[in-house]
Amino acid sequence: MTDERLEQLLRAALPPASAEGPSRNLWPLIADRIEAPVAWSWLDMGVALVSAIALIMFPKGLLLLVYHL
Amino acid sequence: MPDADLLKRFVQGDIAAFESIFKQFEGEVYRWTLRIVRDGSTAEDVLVEAFWRAYRGRARFDPSRSFGAWMRRIATNVARDHLRAARTRGRLINVEIQAPAGEDRDLAESIALAFRTLPPKLQVVATLALVEQQPYAEIADALDLPVGTVKSRVFRAIRALRKELARQGIRS
Numbered sequence: 001m002t003d004e005r006l007e008q009l010l011r012a013a014l015p016p017a018s019a020e021g022p023s024r025n026l027w028p029l030i031a032d033r034i035e036a037p038v039a040w041s042w043l044d045m046g047v048a049l050v051s052a053i054a055l056i057m058f059p060k061g062l063l064l065l066v067y068h069l
Numbered sequence: 070m071p072d073a074d075l076l077k078r079f080v081q082g083d084i085a086a087f088e089s090i091f092k093q094f095e096g097e098v099y100r101w102t103l104r105i106v107r108d109g110s111t112a113e114d115v116l117v118e119a120f121w122r123a124y125r126g127r128a129r130f131d132p133s134r135s136f137g138a139w140m141r142r143i144a145t146n147v148a149r150d151h152l153r154a155a156r157t158r159g160r161l162i163n164v165e166i167q168a169p170a171g172e173d174r175d176l177a178e179s180i181a182l183a184f185r186t187l188p189p190k191l192q193v194v195a196t197l198a199l200v201e202q203q204p205y206a207e208i209a210d211a212l213d214l215p216v217g218t219v220k221s222r223v224f225r226a227i228r229a230l231r232k233e234l235a236r237q238g239i240r241s
Contacts (some may be wrong), residue, residue, distance in 0.1 A: 003227055007199050010230070013177035014184065014200050021096040022113050026120075027088060033121045033211070034084060060104045 076132035087127075090094055091120055094137060098144050101211070104201045105148040105154035113152055119144040137211060145193065145211045152189035176239065185227055194219055195226035 001009075040048075055062055071090050073078075078086035096202075098119060103112040123130075123143050130139055187195060193212070197203045198219070209216045 001231065006227060006230060007232075009176065009180050010184065010199050011193075013197075014107065016109055016201050017100075019103055019109060019112075022099050022116060023109060024113075026095065026113060026117050027091055027118045027140060029082065030091065030120045030124070031088070033117070034087075034124055046177075050072040 073132055073134055076136060078128075079133055080127050080130055082127065087120075087124055094140055095120075097137060098140055101141055102144050102148050105145065106151060106197055107196070111151060112148075115144060115148045119147045122147065126173060127168060141211045142213055149189050149193050152192055156189060179234060179237050179239055180230075183230050183237065186230055186233050191201070191222055191226040194222040195230070198223045199226070 071093055073088060075086050079090055095116065099112055099116050102115045103109065104156050106115060119140065123140055183197065194208060197208045198205065205216050205219050209219045212219065
């Protein structure tokens with residue numbers, strides 16, 4: 001099978017997609033997501049907790065952190 | 070093309086400005102996304118996620134550049150993430166087969182099946198280049214890749230498709 005034949009078959013199987021636009025007004029969904037408060041995941045809280053404990057145990061680490069920022 | 074003032078207000082976080090920009094670009098971004106994911110409902114999900122990411126990353130947007138091109142890049146990344154997630158969950162996005170019933174339909178189904186086995190990054194370029202016949206430069210811009218890389222991915226996609234079809238016993 002040549003590349004051209006394969007491309008032809010592919011276009012026949014999956015014709016180009018066509019549509020004018022979304023079927024409904026999607027702006028309210030976007031606005032809701034923008035206005036939703038930022039939720040902390042368990043992972044976020046875990047990382048924050050480990051970082052806080054590390055800084056309490058090794059306060060000099062803060063200087064290293066500031067240097068890298 | 071949104072005016073410079075509107076884009077500056079968007080960068081500053083003005084939601085009304087963003088809504089106005091959204092209204093101007095939703096159709097264009099939706100059509101581009103649909104070309105990649107090939108499913109209307111998925112394209113709508115991608116559109117919402119892409120515009121949300123754009124708002125979240127607005128500080129990185131340079132108002133002197135094209136908003137459409139920036140948005141298309143974000144939407145392409147989100148669409149690729151969707152294809153990747155669907156693949157990981159083993160839930161391949163359904164594509165509608167257009168061929169009539171019979172031998173042609175069987176072949177079309179085999180090709181569509183082979184197409185859906187492609188890794189997402191190859192699937193994206195194969196859809197845009199081979200099915201939608203978009204110019205390589207446009208695809209490269211949307212994927213933020215050099216044109217040479219796009220060409221190489223198209224080549225790899227064709228090779229992978231041929232291999233998958235051969236595995237299914239189709240060589241004609």
